[in-house]
Amino acid sequence: MQISKRAQAVQPSATFATAQKADAMQATGVDVINLCIGQPDFPTPRNIKDATVDAIRADSVDGYTATPGIIPLRQAVIDHIVAPQGETGFTADQVVVTTGAKMAFYALFQAILDPGDDVLIPAPYWVSYGEQVRLAGGQPIEIAPTSTFKVTPDQLAAALTPQTRAVVLNSPQNPSGVVYTRAELKAIGEWAVAHDLLVIADEIYGELLYDGNTPAPSMLGIDPTITANVVVINGVSKTYAMTGWRIGFLIGQPAVVGAVNKVLSHMTGNTAAVSQAAALAALTGDQSAVTTMRAAFKERLDTIYPLLMAIPGFDLPLKPQGAFYLFPEVTQAMAQKHCATSAEFADLLLNEAHVAVVSGEAFGLANHIRLSYATDLATLKRAMQRINTFMQE
Ligand SMILES: Cc1ncc(COP(=O)(O)O)c(C=O)c1O
Structure with missing residues (x-):
């Protein structure tokens, strides 16, 4: 074999x-x-489970859905994740529902990387970023951590190669629990724009912040020029204790979203309809x-x-x-x-x-x-x- x-x-x-x-x-x-x-x-909270059982009984989750997911769920992502960051002008067709955030990353790297392309990954990092970059034929470039575990534009500049296409940022961060401020995100966003790079912002722990200021600062809603270079990855796994339901979200500009949809149309086809109903109840229901x-x-x-x-x-x-x-x-x-x-x-x-x-x-x-x-x-x-x-x- x-x-x-x-x-x-x-x-x-x-x-x-x-x-x-x-x-x-x-x-x-x-x-x-x-x-x-x-x-x-x-x-998983009871109200989410009850709404999902209702959807099953109503025969409304039996078939395929569109590859990027059902429109009410994509709209709920705009209303409950994108808009609270002060980001206006996004529409539901700029959201893709994926089989967990993990699949959002996988499809994204498949969609944006050619063999030999580099992706900057500041340490410490979540275990799957680098492996998924490799699976797409790309090369992860690890950046050594600072004492605060937050990467700076100077460090990114030192690691930049002619083949660099993107930088991955995770805040709140797994494994350190570190959270970037709005100003720090802005500085990195501006640097990425100046170098024509995509910022891939993993914001899956955005609701798990303990200073009373949820959601955590996002790469969205800072500046329209930065937004144009940003893809945000989020999901329901951590916020709603729904890891097993496998629902993630990818939010970005039409060109990237279109390419990701094309890839996913030949991979998962769509995320399980029953899980989409659950995620809709999660985002729109009692918090x-x-x-x-x-x-x-x-x-x-x-x-x-x-x-x-x-x-x-x-x-x-x-x-x-x-x-x-x-x-x-x-x-x-x-x-x-x-x-x-x-x-x-x-x-x-x-x-x-x-x-x-x-x-x-x-x-x-x-x-x-x-x-x-x-x-x-x-x-x-x-x-x-x-x-x-x-x-x-
Ligand atoms: C930083 C980070 N990103 C993404 C994920 C993926 O989450 P899921 O695929 O369950 O949505 C995890 C899960 O452990 C994570 O820690």
Whole structure:
């Protein structure tokens, strides 16, 4: 059996691999606390499920839909995601509904990259960007992180090549929880416009911000010249605890949207109609569940951040502002436990403390680990206690 060079070059998702290791230990009866998780631990809100059941009973979600999705859902994206950023003038045909945000990225890279094209990807980054660029024949160019985990136009300029087509920005950021300000986004947007690059803004954690100012600042609504070079990726997975429904959104200019639709028309055809009905209910229905989940994440962050900071060898001077992850530097902890890499340290934590975390290498940053707080507070406190005890040994 021949496997393509393209498929051979792709690395499997590191977050899935670590979670699998934890599951395997759990299956043998070990009480593992799994902090690898990249999805809210809440059920999808009841009002969304009820509306979806109604749609099924009404026989309204049985057939194919248009490739970019049903018009009411695309309009809801304009009304509830684009317009609140002060961005006017967008129409529903500038939105594509995709099979999760992950598929939005995949189709986008297929639509905009030729072999040999470069995409700038600031570290730390979500694991799939680089692999998806490679799958499209492109080359990811990693940019080393600053101490704030926010890339600057100067850094982008230093990494620019003649083949660069786009830059990927993620705010609120997975894995660090860092959030770019409007001014920082504007500076990067202006730089991208000056170099005729596309800014791909991953805003999937935009509603999970804990300073009382949701949604987080967007690349949209800053300046019309920037908007013309921006593609925003969003979705319902994180905001509405709907990871399994697989609904993402791509929002952009007609040329890009048209190319993405063409690609998707031969891939997924359309996103599952039943999930589109659910996403429509999510965006247009009662938002109180979002408020409740956000408050729970904030309480967890506020509780475990100081506990994490108190663990010997763990360093996280900037408290995360959004998403649901902590990304401490563990250089000293690694030295104390004689680990050469954070992957080794993560393995040791799993084997000795029975706490599963993801090593920083997966996100382009050595000497860090990612802990998710998408788990109840009591479990999180137990996890902090276990890690602390392990580090005191
Ligand atoms: C930064 C980031 N972008 C995109 C996604 C993809 O989300 P989904 O495909 O569930 O919509 C994730 C999921 O973990 C993520 O963390």
